[in-house]
Amino acid sequence: MAKIKFDGDGNKQETNGKRETSPVKGSAPPFASSVSSPSKKKRIYFDADGMDDGIRDSARDSNHYSTHDSTNSPHKARRKAHKKVDIEQRNRMLEIRKQLPIWTGREALIDAVHNNDIIVVLGETGSGKTTQLPQFLLESGIGSGRKIAVTQPRRVAAVSLAHRVSQETGTQLGSLVGYSVRFDDMSWKGTRLKYMTDGMLMRELLSDELLSQYGVIVIDEAHERTLRTDLIIGTLKSIMRRRHSAALPPLKVVVMSATLDADKFARFYNAPVLYVKGRQHPVRIFNAREDIQDYVDGALKTIFQIHQTQPLPGDILVFLPGQEEINTLGASISLIADGAPLKHDISILRLYASLSPAQQQKVFVNAPANTRKIILATNVAETSITIAGVRHVIDSGLARERKYYSSHGGIGVDTLFVKPISKSSAMQRAGRAGRESAGTCYRLYTERTFLSLPPTTPPEIERTNLNFAILQLKAVSEETFRNFEWLDEPSEEAMQQAHMNLFGLGAVNERGEITEVGKKLAGMPLDPGIARMLLAAQTRECVGTLLSLCALLAVDSPIYTATSASQEQEEQQHTRDRFASRHGDHISLLHIWDAYMDVVQSGSTGDVKEWCVANKLSERTLRRARDIRSQLSHQCLKMGMDVSVNAHTQDDETILQCVLEGMFHNVAIRQGDGTYRQIVNQGLVKIHPTSCLLQRKAPCIMYSELTLTTATYARTVSAIHPAWLRAVAFYNQRGSM
């Protein structure tokens, strides 16, 4: 096997990386002791962040969505409110906390928040910013006695951070320190420090547009630029102004970013940047001498080069774009390992988001003695899951990126292609090698290629349709929408298309103002189009059934996909056939649902699990749909809808007419040559091969999704009667008045 040659001179690479990460260069450091100069150090220093152990631990058991647990209730915690749990433990933790890099800058940070309405904190991971800074603010009394919110892009992070910080403060979780995420609220009115998902804060805006219960909002991980983080950042500017004129206490804002974007936030808010150094182990970076076209083969060779030359312990983490690549590489490694004598044993592990929690668990189990773990992972391992013991990272430099293209004069299409990652993503991946000790990162691309990468991944707002974002802002208030400032302004075309779609749904009127229907849609935790189906069900008296269907449309398909084994493909086809309806995939989904709920209601937990395995269905996905359904049901009750009305006895066509009201723009007509043409912009679409309508030659179809991969594919497809289209136009028009 030919060896891959890497450029051993990691130094040049690292200084380049360092330059990129020092946007504050030139601005006067607020506190000298924790500021690192844009360094001439030989290595990129990444950190080992104590917090992440907590995050990983909780990720282990929180991958399924639990319903509310009475033993966890905030009411119980409230009785013991603020009571010191264990003073000794608290003091022990305080000593550990004081070792964190951010403690040297404690006073300077507090002063900065006192003296400025907004500050930007550029904190490397491992600085302790997420756990410590909110506590500093709490202890210093900033925020006029009101709450401090700390937002996170991911729920597991919000939950485990709250656990950790409540331990540090020596109080019961849910009393002084709490959290609030979907399906799980561990906070009460007396909670002073609240870790929450950015989406949760977004929802609170709907009922309290000036966020009057908060004194400080801390936006963490702002550099990730999630859609919801961007919406909050753009809204906060006017909230601060308007709180002033409403004679409310001022709102303080802290934006925390890990790297490259700090300067952008600082300019946006005209705010000072404070720099906090992280705690870190050196990661030596090797670039390939020449670009490697076949990255699966390149990874294979590199794995064995590392394995045969590097001592144990030291696990290998390989970043690949997707399941298929992971399976191919996994098979090749086994093949070689079986045929050649190896210095140590190896254990091959796969890691991607759609694996069941039990399968994900396996990567956390320590390898037996004299064995090296080789973990083949997608992007989940970049931010969401941290694995201990990794010392070597192999980076393919690629990831699948979802992007929405709004097409001229019509509706847009979602795409999913393998694309080169960004510089900050590459550095994040490399950092995964240095969490516990010095590590190495092998990039399967040249330094030149690295330098040509975009600095950051495009923000989500540029990769998704704006229907949700615009409706949400308008639902907070028209004033909020008018005053909203974008960190990155979307194209005029994308804005117009979103307005057009919302108008079609009856969510805004011809002047673009939100309607009563629009307000109802925004209040439901669903895409506007899916939420529209529920309103349609109210008119047609089948809310119960549509609750189930909407929940199913909000999650991924419960039928397992992918993997290359032909036997598994056959089994998947088997599952689809078993539940198939002649009407198409929407009714088929309901067939799965009915069968699943029968087992849930009659069987034990074990029975449900067994049934899902036997039918090749994802239990986790169905469980999630159940949680969403129950949340939707509550929401509908609040809006005065009769959720008991169930269409199981009614005909499937009524259900499909409801679906069509939310999906009226996703309709195509069969042509003489057997292809389908969209009615909105005359584009050609194909029925995705996973659809049960693939062979049925239905004259007119509607679909929930349109994805451009090797062709434009309609997914989740149902047959409809063309005459229904007129009725839908009538209903939606009526809804907008």
Added chain:
DNA sequence: GAGCACTGC
């Protein structure tokens, strides 16, 4: 007749 990264309410 194709292959779907990752979040969130």
